[in-house]
Amino acid sequence: xxxxxxxxxxxxxxxxxxxxxxxxxxxxxxxxxxxxxxxxxxxxxxxxxxxxxxxxxxxxxxxxxxxxxxxxxxxxxxxxxxxxxxxxxxxxxxxxxxxxxxxxxxxxxxxx
Amino acid sequence: xxxxxxxxxxxxxxxxxxxxxxxxxxxxxxxxxxxxxxxxxxxxxxxxxxxxxxxxxxxxxxxxxxxxxxxxxxxxxxxxxxxxxxxxxxxxxxxxxxxxxxxxxxxxxxxxx
Numbered sequence: 001x002x003x004x005x006x007x008x009x010x011x012x013x014x015x016x017x018x019x020x021x022x023x024x025x026x027x028x029x030x031x032x033x034x035x036x037x038x039x040x041x042x043x044x045x046x047x048x049x050x051x052x053x054x055x056x057x058x059x060x061x062x063x064x065x066x067x068x069x070x071x072x073x074x075x076x077x078x079x080x081x082x083x084x085x086x087x088x089x090x091x092x093x094x095x096x097x098x099x100x101x102x103x104x105x106x107x108x109x110x111x112x
Numbered sequence: 113x114x115x116x117x118x119x120x121x122x123x124x125x126x127x128x129x130x131x132x133x134x135x136x137x138x139x140x141x142x143x144x145x146x147x148x149x150x151x152x153x154x155x156x157x158x159x160x161x162x163x164x165x166x167x168x169x170x171x172x173x174x175x176x177x178x179x180x181x182x183x184x185x186x187x188x189x190x191x192x193x194x195x196x197x198x199x200x201x202x203x204x205x206x207x208x209x210x211x212x213x214x215x216x217x218x219x220x221x222x223x224x225x
Contacts, residue, residue: 033212042215090155103155
């Protein structure tokens with residue numbers, strides 16, 4: 001079954017702790033993206049990766065880190081440096097040669 | 113500085129009528145535009161897109177119109193159905209989309225019976 005998997009659906013962490021959000025895809029897409037959505041806001045780009053072992057900062061990269069060791073996986077770490085980490089996080093992919101991105105189901109992170 | 117603007121936070125339309133969602137952009141480098149539909153606590157679902165070389169694209173009940181001179185696009189849904197109730201996001205990109213999408217804040221469409 002092809003698709004984009006984000007786990008877990010809901011995540012709770014204490015303030016000051018780092019947390020890693022998972023994004024896995026079996027679509028064989030080259031490019032992967034992380035966005036965050038806040039209430040009443042659009043999606044904002046955190047990081048993106050066009051190929052394995054390479055990634056670039058998006059509009060709001062501060063306090064986040066990523067890795068792209070495998071084509072299928074693009075985990076996002078929310079560090080303690082991120083001042084407002086509570087949000088809905090969305091992972092997306094595309095084939096790299098097309099502009100249409102497809103989204104995973106999202107992870108709701110709540111920092112207590 | 114918002115580059116993609118959806119000025120109507122919400123829109124209420126009667127079932128069976130036409131829904132028109134609007135989107136304005138400021139960045140003249142944008143050359144590809146997309147509409148996504150989103151339910152709460154779910155990822156956005158791609159609906160329809162349009163390249164800047166076209167002024168209209170149609171897919172079933174969904175039609176997107178692009179007016180480049182006005183930097184404006186609109187999504188028409190006809191006829192509107194109860195399942196269309198969701199938040200609709202307009203997104204734009206340039207240069208093949210390699211740098212990700214720029215989203216508007218969304219319009220909450222409510223279809224009334």
